[in-house]
Amino acid sequence: MVRILNLNNPRLAQAFVDYMATQGFTLTIKHESQEVQLWLEDESRLEEAEKQVALFVRDPLHPRYQAASWQTGKAQPGLRMSHTPFMKTLRSRAGPLTIGMIVLCIAVYILQQMVGFEQVMNWLAWPDSSRYLQVWRWFTPALMNFSLFSLLINLVWWWYMASQIEQHLGSGKLFTVTLIAALISGWGQSMVNGSWFGGLSGVVYALMGYVWLTGVLKPESRLYVPGGLLAISLIFMFIGYATGGAAVANAAHTFGLGLGLVMAFVDTRLPRKKRK
Numbered sequence: 001m002v003r004i005l006n007l008n009n010p011r012l013a014q015a016f017v018d019y020m021a022t023q024g025f026t027l028t029i030k031h032e033s034q035e036v037q038l039w040l041e042d043e044s045r046l047e048e049a050e051k052q053v054a055l056f057v058r059d060p061l062h063p064r065y066q067a068a069s070w071q072t073g074k075a076q077p078g079l080r081m082s083h084t085p086f087m088k089t090l091r092s093r094a095g096p097l098t099i100g101m102i103v104l105c106i107a108v109y110i111l112q113q114m115v116g117f118e119q120v121m122n123w124l125a126w127p128d129s130s131r132y133l134q135v136w137r138w139f140t141p142a143l144m145n146f147s148l149f150s151l152l153i154n155l156v157w158w159w160y161m162a163s164q165i166e167q168h169l170g171s172g173k174l175f176t177v178t179l180i181a182a183l184i185s186g187w188g189q190s191m192v193n194g195s196w197f198g199g200l201s202g203v204v205y206a207l208m209g210y211v212w213l214t215g216v217l218k219p220e221s222r223l224y225v226p227g228g229l230l231a232i233s234l235i236f237m238f239i240g241y242a243t244g245g246a247a248v249a250n251a252a253h254t255f256g257l258g259l260g261l262v263m264a265f266v267d268t269r270l271p272r273k274k275r276k
Helices: 010-022 043-058 063-075 086-093 096-115 117-124 148-168 171-193 201-217 227-243 250-269
Strands: 002-007 027-032 035-040
Touching (some): 002 010, 096 148, 096 171, 148 171
Antiparallel strands (some): 002 035, 027 035
């Protein structure tokens, strides 16, 4: 099976499933947190299904979908409800790069507890004027998190968005976005804090912007961020600016989000590669 659409409205999801059943497609509905995921069973018909998804996203209230629900009635052919355990979902959705970053961040955090934050900063912090040639330092601040709470929050967000990019666009695309985001968000934060900062949140905001705008401009990409979660993240960023909290990586968040939006805009404007 392959996932073709995420929705936060179960009624619309049901209507689309009913309509697709009338077109000969068998879909499975899965409930994950606040989302409704639609999965296509016959992957050989993915391209056809993507065209139907694009039509649906443009006009989900079209009468054809409600009519299909009336036509199928309570029998609901093609529909099977499924509840997937959280850990199984995590493993099934996360590709090697997504998991690799999680492992790296956890390993660095454990190392910080063992040898101290300052020592790890000496090894991985953003380069000062005497260390510009130590190339790894341009990227490794993203691996350092200074509290268990921030580590867990960042990794949950990383998993949610990185897994989508890796699953639907490939590990290469996720690697490119992550590497550039770590560099640009780190550079932005260095102009405020010098070398003394760290955290994955700048990369997370970049992925959020990328996933959200790509999903809006190119629905067939199957990338999705719920509007409520995006709004909460933006509010958090604005509160950080309003309070002037030194512990909040405001610049990294802003540069990361801006970069993600720009990369998504550019990528969705490039000609689509032909399927192999």
